[in-house]
Amino acid sequence: MSEPKKNIKMIQGNTACAEAAIAAGCTFFAGYPITPSTEIAEVLSYRLPMVGGNFIQMEDEIASMGAIIGASLGGAKAMTATSGPGFSLKQENLGFAAMAEIPCVVVNVQRGGPSTGLPTHVAQADVMQARWGTHGDHPIIALCPTSVSDTYRLTLRAFNLSEKYRTPVILLTDELIGHLTEKIELPEPGSIEIINRQKPTVSPEKYLPYESTASLVPPMANFGEGYRYHVTGLVHDETGFPTNDSDKAALMLARLNDKIEKNRDDIVEVEEIHIDYEMETLIIAYGSSARSANRAMITAREEGHKVGLLVLKTIWPFPEKEIQQAMRNAKKIIVPELNLGQIAHEVEWATNRRIPIIKLNRINGESIKPSEIHKVITQG
Amino acid sequence: MSFRYEIRLSGSGGQGLILVGKVLAEAAAIYEGLNATQSQSYGPEARGGASRSEVIISDGDIDYPKAENIDILLALTQEACDKYIADLNENGTLIVDSQLVTHVPEGNFRVIQIPIIQSASERLGKFIVANIIALGIIVKISNIVSLESVQHAIKARVPKGTEEINLKALAEGINLAEEWLNKNS
Amino acid sequence: MDYLQYLRKDKMPHIWCDGCGHGIILKSILRTIDTLGWEKDNIALISGIGCSGRTPGYVDFNTLHTTHGRAIAFATGLKLANPKLHVIVVTGDGDATAIGGNHFIHAARRNLDINVIVFNNRIYGMTGGQCSPTTPTLKKSTTTPYGNPDSAFDISRLAEAAGASYVARTTTFHVAKMDQYIKACFLKKGFSVVEAYSNCPTSYGKMNKETGRRGVDMLLYQKDNMVPIEKAKDMSDEELQGKLVTGVFVDRNIPDYTENYSIVKQNSKK
Numbered sequence: 001m002s003e004p005k006k007n008i009k010m011i012q013g014n015t016a017c018a019e020a021a022i023a024a025g026c027t028f029f030a031g032y033p034i035t036p037s038t039e040i041a042e043v044l045s046y047r048l049p050m051v052g053g054n055f056i057q058m059e060d061e062i063a064s065m066g067a068i069i070g071a072s073l074g075g076a077k078a079m080t081a082t083s084g085p086g087f088s089l090k091q092e093n094l095g096f097a098a099m100a101e102i103p104c105v106v107v108n109v110q111r112g113g114p115s116t117g118l119p120t121h122v123a124q125a126d127v128m129q130a131r132w133g134t135h136g137d138h139p140i141i142a143l144c145p146t147s148v149s150d151t152y153r154l155t156l157r158a159f160n161l162s163e164k165y166r167t168p169v170i171l172l173t174d175e176l177i178g179h180l181t182e183k184i185e186l187p188e189p190g191s192i193e194i195i196n197r198q199k200p201t202v203s204p205e206k207y208l209p210y211e212s213t214a215s216l217v218p219p220m221a222n223f224g225e226g227y228r229y230h231v232t233g234l235v236h237d238e239t240g241f242p243t244n245d246s247d248k249a250a251l252m253l254a255r256l257n258d259k260i261e262k263n264r265d266d267i268v269e270v271e272e273i274h275i276d277y278e279m280e281t282l283i284i285a286y287g288s289s290a291r292s293a294n295r296a297m298i299t300a301r302e303e304g305h306k307v308g309l310l311v312l313k314t315i316w317p318f319p320e321k322e323i324q325q326a327m328r329n330a331k332k333i334i335v336p337e338l339n340l341g342q343i344a345h346e347v348e349w350a351t352n353r354r355i356p357i358i359k360l361n362r363i364n365g366e367s368i369k370p371s372e373i374h375k376v377i378t379q380g
Numbered sequence: 381m382s383f384r385y386e387i388r389l390s391g392s393g394g395q396g397l398i399l400v401g402k403v404l405a406e407a408a409a410i411y412e413g414l415n416a417t418q419s420q421s422y423g424p425e426a427r428g429g430a431s432r433s434e435v436i437i438s439d440g441d442i443d444y445p446k447a448e449n450i451d452i453l454l455a456l457t458q459e460a461c462d463k464y465i466a467d468l469n470e471n472g473t474l475i476v477d478s479q480l481v482t483h484v485p486e487g488n489f490r491v492i493q494i495p496i497i498q499s500a501s502e503r504l505g506k507f508i509v510a511n512i513i514a515l516g517i518i519v520k521i522s523n524i525v526s527l528e529s530v531q532h533a534i535k536a537r538v539p540k541g542t543e544e545i546n547l548k549a550l551a552e553g554i555n556l557a558e559e560w561l562n563k564n565s
Numbered sequence: 566m567d568y569l570q571y572l573r574k575d576k577m578p579h580i581w582c583d584g585c586g587h588g589i590i591l592k593s594i595l596r597t598i599d600t601l602g603w604e605k606d607n608i609a610l611i612s613g614i615g616c617s618g619r620t621p622g623y624v625d626f627n628t629l630h631t632t633h634g635r636a637i638a639f640a641t642g643l644k645l646a647n648p649k650l651h652v653i654v655v656t657g658d659g660d661a662t663a664i665g666g667n668h669f670i671h672a673a674r675r676n677l678d679i680n681v682i683v684f685n686n687r688i689y690g691m692t693g694g695q696c697s698p699t700t701p702t703l704k705k706s707t708t709t710p711y712g713n714p715d716s717a718f719d720i721s722r723l724a725e726a727a728g729a730s731y732v733a734r735t736t737t738f739h740v741a742k743m744d745q746y747i748k749a750c751f752l753k754k755g756f757s758v759v760e761a762y763s764n765c766p767t768s769y770g771k772m773n774k775e776t777g778r779r780g781v782d783m784l785l786y787q788k789d790n791m792v793p794i795e796k797a798k799d800m801s802d803e804e805l806q807g808k809l810v811t812g813v814f815v816d817r818n819i820p821d822y823t824e825n826y827s828i829v830k831q832n833s834k835k
Contacts, residue, residue: 002413010406010416028646049833054645054826059671063638066631066668070611070642073629074650078642096632120422180445181402181418183409223627224647226606230622232630241576241622242630295444370444 121365382440391456516553584780634665694768730755
């Protein structure tokens, strides 16, 4: 037996998410119990009061999403967590957060769907909902962790990106990662990079809460800080008040979407494993399926197959540029995912179908086995 | 080349198999410096229904965290045994509760039949520690983690005030496994 | 007093119709704020969707115009994140008790320290006159052209039963009472509601003869049909048909959410 290190823990993905939220400075969580995300709420109901924060179990998912927006406007870093049907209910106010540019983090621990689906089983079938679940053209950031320590790291990143870009960020994890217990080395509190929203430096009379700044992200005043302004989900101008002027509407909506698209290089994160010019097969995977893909790749490489893996840690904005670069001279691409090809379709579009794209899909609540991916590498 | 050891603990919901998985994984990862993962599959019921908990232990990275090629399968119900036997390695070990699993599947694997739940009731007076007796059996049979590490992990995981009965149950499991090994060597 | 100091003059004219009662309620809110001497920086006024929902745009506070029915949910987060803010929710009958009904009763249940002013004109005005949860049975709207088959909610009794600290109801005719109730509401710790019957001549008045079609007719209708709650206690259901029962429904000192949560915080550190 070896002497255990204090900061090494065996915890679930959901616990890592909750602990990372605290480390990121989250002081407000509103939620509603739903499998398989509930442990995030449970851990935060225990931890937040200890650090002087607020945990509140709301009457429904819609209210939880509304409450975190209100809390963020009041100056708190705020989060909610949900799964399956609960994510559908978040969509209304998720759109509000995108439109009104309110930083917040929404965790979706994906389970089998559609509808109430397979509540206790893994799926990755909400990736398109994460992108387009709320109505209207809107910007969104979504991150997909592949492990418990990745969940911790990407939860921190979700808070940082939400504050930096004044936008809701979705942590799109899944049941397997959420309920997986594995080793994590928790970072020292002082070693964590924390980004806070930029505050206005001008006087209140000159403050434009939705100004078209060079960075595309206007500074944000919290309610109660002397900057009295108006926040609405209606199309608004730089002052924040509603407008029906089509030129102003175009300007505002362009900036809203550009602030994410034009900063996509900062936001997009991928991991390249064994990607080189010898590579004949490229696997593109994310979330828990990336672990199956990694095992399959290792086995196939030991047998002499030239295969590489691109893991998408940022799923939205979509890493099309990174995929185009990673393709190199590959002759085929395999996309294993726990849905009917939602991301494979994006890959087809990103690669212009120059080489065959093999979809490996499963929607029965089980994960994809490495042997199944291995078979497609060696035979498909 | 790193090793990868797969354990599947199966039975019905409420038998405490997820806790056993967490203790085993923690013993390996925290106290032995190995890597370990613990995952579970369960139905919507809090009690009853087929439930499984899986532990992978390795000295290398564990990418795929689900069991595919099982070294030890514990089955505490007939339903779980029938449902999960297919993934057992042909050199693996099947540990069953000899009273609840009456129909043991055919195969090349080693079969260990022990009245686990009865032992918990009769020898410790508490059937709810059957899970920890099963853990003791697995610790002895697998030799994958030291007894000391498991003892530490139990103390860290079980509810306060239940450490003693759980450590007794662990020792009982080790005894039962030793008895079985002596009879069958 | 100078109302203009609280208004965003450049946002005028407002969108409310001639004869609408909503401006009367807004003025009462502003008078009360002036009386209490609240700082504009410390006031957050939050609304949902509908005619009442446009109120925040006109007032010079921290203002938030949320999604339909959700104002109270947003207000919950804001109040807990910044307890020093005076959080006022303005909402309509449909906003508060149809699409937002769940938020309304649960905020009352947890006795969250916010002030809710319900502009109850008993119809969906902004979308052109559809029936709401407070449209009386067999009255007309554009979606109940032969009469409304539903029964109406009694918003004040709903709030009282759900656990609010303070609930009072008045009408846009009874302005002195409105000032008195809104002041008591604003000063009360816990979930406090003032329900104000408002008049919508454009939709409700047009379709339902008994109130008259003009704003002034509707105000007089309120005057003629108002029954104080004390008097209503001795009246039969038949006698109360069509009457507007007003007064203070509940005024009690019970722990609010923040008080209870401060105990939770203490317990977490033990």
